[in-house]
Amino acid sequence: MTNLQNDNGEPAGIPADISDSGLTTGPTSGPEMSDIILIGVNHKTAPVELREKLAFSDEETQTALKLCQATPHVNEAMILSTCNRVEMLMVTKNQSLALETISSFIAATKSISLPQLKKSTYIYFGDQAIAHVFRVASSLDSMMIGEPQILGQLKEAFKIAVNKKNTGLILNRLMHKAFSVAKRVRSETGIGGQAVSISYAAVELAKKIFDTLEDKTVLLVGAGEMAELAVEHLIRNTVSGNLLVANRTFSVGVELANRYSGHAIRLEEIPEKLKIVDIIISSTGSPDYVITKNHVKPTMRSRKNRPLFFIDIAVPRDIDPAINRISNAYVYDIDDLQGVINENIETRNTESIKAERIVDESVIKFTDWYESLNVIPTIIALRRKLNAIADMELSKTMQALQHLSSSDRMAFERMTESLINKILHDPTRFLKNPGSHRNKSVYLDFTRKLFNIDS
């Protein structure tokens, strides 16, 4: 596992002391930052071909979650699989075992060699993992920074893990924090305003192919939210009514077409309509190519070779990449658009800096909470609280008993101290070792809540 790479290209191996502690102190030692680990691939580390291959279906997600439950020392887990990323978030006391289990599971089910997988994988531990989750939720790590879908996808992934009882105290808290961070980033920065960046990229490219977009006709294949985002800016550059929408569910297509005063067509009509459209945006969930080279080649002649521009934002892809080899036909998939988007990132830098600050703040807050789940600080805080109560009550009582000698007072003080010690004795012992099958973090969290330590 030590040769796995993180985003900076540096080996993200498990530090020796961490893996040691994981093995020697066993599952009952207190929570440590490094227990939270995140392993994954995204659009920055893996090309679309690999992401297509690695994407988890619903059944695969459930199988993997079951596997995590069966793996010793993996306390909590969830899986996020979108078109741009496959990530697995785990809370475990045995990082190397967890990572190995999940890696070999992926390698086996996706028939990909381990070294090949490792080359594209990043692994984060502790606060780095937390920061990554927050960044993903806030759409800062998205291909199109600020795109809103990722939050919904993350919520869905979390729901599945919750339903499968794969999450616990830590992931529940982490995810709820992530959702609120995302909400803050959205409302406090202008990142969300850039959600249409795929649109901008598409328009910028279209303007390098077509002299003017005004008289061009756009065909939308698939009427999802993504498609609508993509088409929004494009449609503003064309004359209204030049939009065709092809969708598997015809009524959904009609609805979207009406919104932009376009027309809905049936999927079967696409090859025929290729003769009259100029720009095609495709975003269906189809596992196969929706438009192939054989559809396009014959139409070029009747189009008199007027250019055709395909924008494929679906993963797996809808448009056969071989179409790009046909003269006057141009295919851009979601990775290709990244190149264009990258150039626009600079203009967003200030907003990103704000968003990153929000993420950093939230990471620190979460880390504080997480570290408070350790036994020693909890017991110290508990004792401090009891001491404070005792001191206050003692001084109140002593004011009424002015006649007592100093040795009498000392006796009272000794008594309260030993009371506190006696009271704390059993809880301390229990918290230090709640039993090997119990999750200590839960009890620590409960204790802190019970005694209202964190307020």
Added chain:
Amino acid sequence: MTSILFIIILLYLLSSAGYILFLFAQKEIYHQMSYWIMMAGFAVHTILIGYEFFRIGYLPAQNLHQTLMFAGWSLAGVFLLLKYRYRLNILGVYAAPLTTAIMIAAFCVPAVAVSPTPLFKSLWLILHIIIIFIAEASLALACGTGILYLIQEHAIKTKTNRFFLKRLPSLEFLDRTGYAFVVIGFTMLTIGLITGFVYAHLAWGKFWSWDNKEIWSMITWLIYAALLHGRLVAGWRGRRAAIMAIIGFAALLFTFFGVNFLLEGHHDEFTK
């Protein structure tokens, strides 16, 4: 004379540098300045050719030096005109250095004495030369536009070269402009050939004499005719049109120089 030619070359050279600067820095002012500098070069160039015309009494395009001078002049003039009309600023990156190169070549070629004949003063010959040179300059620009098209198409297809993608105009625009240049060039070429035939009839008593130059002129004309026909009938747009424009210009160059250097014909004296 030489010093004036030197000034012309210097102005064209400055204009070329300005256009190359424009390619990299993308500041409007660079191509605007380059355009005006080229205009200045062209003005001096026009005066020089006009002066020669009146001094010797016939169009100075009878030896290689004069021919190159004239080719550079017509290219600069046609570029200045068409750039103004079609607003293809970036084409200066092609046209200005090409003009400069032609002028440097003219500078290096010694002027061979020409023994003038009364035929040189024929109006048909003057028309033939001027029109053919305008045609050739337009077709040279069509070739340059074709090259720009291929560069931009390559950038879009391979998705890697953001440098040109950002700097060159849209494919459709390049294609349409290139087509316009070919139409202008082809029209001029047709008129130029007709005036040539008329002049041949006056000079040698027949319109067509199976001379190498004539044959190659016809081949060139046919290539451009095919290009235009293909576009109108079969929709040869984009890449194919761009390649045809480049092939056509190569054929044109061969007709212009190659025939004279490699084959025998009645235009021989131009290249001496």
